Amino acid sequence: MTIIEGKTGPWEMVIGLEVHAQVIANSKLFSGAATAFGAEPNSQVSLVDAAMPGMLPVINEMAVEQAIKTGLGLNAKINLFSEFERKNYFYADLPQGYQISQFLHPIVGEGTIILDLEDGKTREVGIERLHLEQDAGKSLHDQHPTMSYIDLNRSGVTLMEIVSKPDMRSAEEAGAYLRKLRSILRYLGTCDGNMDEGSMRADVNLSMRRPGDPLGTRTETKNVNSIRFVQQSIELEARRQVAILEEGGTIDQETRLFDASKGTSRSMRSKEEAHDYRYFPDPDLLPLNVDADWVESLKKDLPELPDAKKQRFMDEFGLPVYDAGVLVADQETAAFYETIAKGRDPKLAANWVIGEYFGALNRTSGANLTNAPVDATKLGGLIDLIADGTISGRTAKEVFEAMWDSGKDAGAIVEEKGLKQISDTGALEGVIDQLITDNPGQVEQYQGGNVKLIGWFVGQVMKATQGKANPGMVNQLLKKKLD
Amino acid sequence: MAVDKDTVARIAKLARIRIPEEQQEALTGELTEILNWVEQLSELDTEGVEPMTSVVAMTLPQRQDVVTDGDCADKVLKNAPEGAHGFFAVPKVVE
C-alpha cells in the first residue's frame, strides 16, 4: 500500500483496472474476416464489419471458448446464460454506430487473481467480470491536412474486457496485476498480451481517500498501452487528485487521456457529456447459452497455470518463492527450466537459468529462448560438467560465455580450451609438495595460527594449474599436508 | 409524457440528426403526442413478467473459427463517398 503524505494528512489510493485483451482467434467475433496484425488497409474487412445495409452478426465459437477459458483461469464464475447488447454511439471508426458488447449479463462473473509482489509476498485482487465485445476500427489523423482516414481491419476483432475490483493500492500493485494477468492469458493462449501492438490495453480507475474512509470519486484514464505508462499515469493522477483534495476541492468523475510523451493527462469531459450509450439487447442475436459440459471439458484441458506451477516448483524442486515466481512468469521459461532441472540439482539449475542465462539473454538484443545460441540441452550439459567435477563453477562461467558466442556445447569447449579440472590426487600432490617446499615462511605462519593463509595456498595452486585444479580437492589436500 | 424543445434537441444531438430551428416546435409537439399515446402502457401491471428479447425459441448459433470472408477491399470501398489510398476519408477528427 502506498500512502501519500499530504500537507493535511495521509491519503490512500484505490485503483481498479479495466483491461481490453484481444482474443487469439483466426476470425473476428461476428464475421469471418481475418484478424492478423498489420495487413493492408481495409483488406481484413467483411461486408459485416463495414456495416453494409442488411449485414448480420454470427458469433465465433472460438471467441466464446477463449472467454470461458480465461474465466476459468481467473477462478471466475462462468455464466451459462449471457447476452449481447448494443452500445450506441457515433464515431468514424465504429461503422455500425454501435458496438456489440455485453452489459447486464456478461459471460464471466466474479473471480480472483493473485499478485506476486517484489518482496515475494502475494496479494489477492478481485475480478468483477469479463465480457466479450467488438473492437473498433482505426482512425489515422496525421495523413492529410483536413481529413482523417479510416481503416476497418480491427473493426469487429474480439476483445475481452476484464474488469478488476478496486482492490489495488499502489502503482506497484497495478503493475503486478497487469504482469500476472498477462502471464495467465499467455499460459491459456487466449491473448498474446502484446501491449505494444495494442492487443492488451488498460483503463485505470483511480480515487483517493483517507485510510479507512469510504471510496472517493474516481477518474478513468483511458487506453494506457504499457505497464510502465500505467504506473506513471497512476502516480500522476494520484498527485493531481491529492493536490485538488488538499485545497478543499472535489474530484470530477471524468474520463482522462494520458499523454505518455509529455507525461501529462487531460480531461475528455467534452466527449463524455454527450454520451448516453442506450444499451439494449442486440435483436440480431439471441441469448448465449453455454453448455455446462463444455465448460467442464474446457476446465479439464486447462494447462497448469502460473500459481499452481509456482507452488509445484517450490514443493518439488525446493526453490525459494522468489526463484519460483521468476521461473513461472512465462510458460516457455518454466518449461525451459523444467527440462534442465529434470535429473539435475534443481537449485543449481535455477541459479544458472535466472543468473547467467537470463543475463546473457538480456545482453543480447533480439535473443529469446527459441533462438538463443544455448538451448536447454546445452545448458544442461554444462551443469552436468559442474556436477561431475569436470569443471569448477568459476570455469563454467567462462565456458558458458564461450558457448553463447560459438553455439558449441560445453564438452567441446572444455576439450578445446583444455579447461578440464585436475582431480588427479597425484598430480595435485606434486604441485602442493613443491609449494610447501618453496614457501617455508608461509607454512610457518599458517601453522602458527594464521589459518586464513589457506586461501593464499589455494590461489597459488590454482595459478600453477592455470585454474584447472579441482578447488575442493586442493583444499582437502592442503589441509592434510599442512595441518 | 411531454417532451420540451431542449429534450428534443438533446436527443437529436444524440442521434446526430440536424433539426432546423423552424421544425423544432412542430417536432416537439409530434413526439409529445406519440409519447402521450404510448403512455397508456403504464396502466398495465407487468410485475414479474420477463422482458422479451426474441420470439425465436432457440439458442444462439455459433460458427466455426475459420476465415471465410474479407480480402474484398474493392467491395468494401466501392460505395464510399470519399476515400483515398484504400481508406475511407472523413472530416478531420481532433482528439
Next chain:
Amino acid sequence: MSKLTHLTLTEARNGLAKGDFSARELTQAHVEAVEVCRSLNAFITETPDQALSGADVSDERRRKGDAGVLEGIPLAIKDLFCTQDVLTTAGSHILDGFQPQYESTVSANLWSAGAVMLGKTNLDEFAMGSSNMTSYYGGVENPWRRSGSNEPLVPGGSSGGSAAAVAARCAMGATGTDTGGSIRQPAAFCGIVGMKPTYGRCSRWGTVAFASSLDQAGPMTRTVRDAAIMLRGMAGHDPKDSTSVNTPVPDYEAAMTGDIRGLKVGIPKEYRIDGTPAEIDAVWQQGIEWLKAAGAEMVDISLPHTKYALPTYYIIAPAEASSNLARYDGVRYGLRVPGDTLDEMYEATRGEGFGAEVKRRILIGAYVLSAGYYDAYYNKARRIRTLIANDFKAAYEKVDVVLTPTAPSAAFGMGDKMDDPVAMYLNDVFTVPASLAGLPGVSIPAGLSGDGLPLGLQLLGQPFEEGTLMKVAEVLETAAEFDALPQIIS
C-alpha cells in the same frame, strides 16, 4: 395489355412447363406492363435488360431440364432487399447511389429457384409507414379507385410498390417485408394476397433492417397458391442470420387440400373495436360464414392484451430502428452532406438524408432507450410483448388459426392522415399483435367496400404452420370468388 400478364403465377408456371410460352415472352409482357403502369410510381428502379437476359437464361435452363420451382417467373423486389450492382434505396435519400456488392439471401433464393427480376419496388422510407407516402421517391398510387372517383388512393405500406405492381399485373408476384403489417395491410388495400411468414422463416441477411426482432420477408401475389409457391422459393435456413430457424421448408402446396372440416378457428373479441366501419365487420362476419360452411368450427377467444400491442410496437420498433439506422452516417456509402467536423457531417447527412417519419421514429427510439427512460418505456414494452405472445400461446391451445380483418379501413386518399402520426399508426391495429408474437399471418382479398375498394381478411397461424394458413386461406379465397379488377387494367 398482354394476356400473359393476367395469368396467375401458378398458371404461368404450368404454361411454361408445358411450353405454351417462353420465359422470354412472359417477361417481355411484364416489362411492357411495367412501362404502361409507370404513372403508379410502383417501381424505383426498373431492370428490363436484366429481366430479359434472365429470362433467356431461364429458357436455356428449362431446355436442359434444370427448371426450379419459380423457373421463368418475373417478380418485383421491394427496394429493401439488397441486389448486387442494382441501386438499392430503401426509399431513402440517404442511400443515394448505393449499389450493393452482394445479394440478399431471399432474392438470391428466388433467382436460384429460376425467377427473373423486373425491378425494385417503391416503399415507405426504411419500411416505416402504412401508406407508402414516406418514400423519398414519392408516393405510390393504388391501382384501385373508388367507384366514380378519380382521387388517387394510397396502396398501403410499407410494401406499397410491391402491392400495386402485383395488383396492376406488372409482376406475377413481389417480395414484401412485414414489420408490423407492411405486407398484409397493402395486400388488403390492393386486393391481393400477402403473407408474413413466421419470424425466422425467411433470412433477413441482405435486407435493409428496420426493426430486427420483427422484420420478416414474405410473398405478395394474386392467389394463395401463388403465395405458397413463391414462399417456398424464398424461405429456408440461412447460417448468416443468427435468428434464422433451421427447419426444412415444406411443400406448402401439398398442404392445400381444401379440407378444413373440424378445424378450429378463433375469433378474438378484442378485435371488435369501436369505430371500425360496419363494412369491415361485415366482411369479417362473411369470412366466418364461409369457414363455417366449409366445416370449420368457430371458437370465441380472448387475446386480452391486444389494445396494448400498438403502443408496445411503437416503442420496440423505433428503439431498434434508432440503432439499426445509425450506420447511415455518410462515411461508407450513400449520401454525404459535407460538414467541417465529423459531427457536423453526420448531422447534416442524417438531417437531410432522412425524411420526417424516419426522423420521428429515430428520435422516439433514442428517447425510449436513453438513460432514465429505458425501464419506463423500452423494458415495459418488452414485458408487454411477452404478455401479448402469451395471449396467442394460450389461444392456440384451443384453436388452429385466428380470423380477423386485415385493416380497419379500405385504402384512403394520398393526402390523408399525413399530419397525424398516431392516426396513421392505427392502420396497423390488426396486424401488429401477431408481428410482436412472431406469428405467421396472411391477408386474402375478401370483398369490396361500398365504394368499390378491396377489403382483406387476415388469418393468423401457429409458428411455422404456414401450410395450415395456406390451406384455410385458399378455402376463403375459393368462397370469396374475388375477381374484381383494379380500374387501371379493367
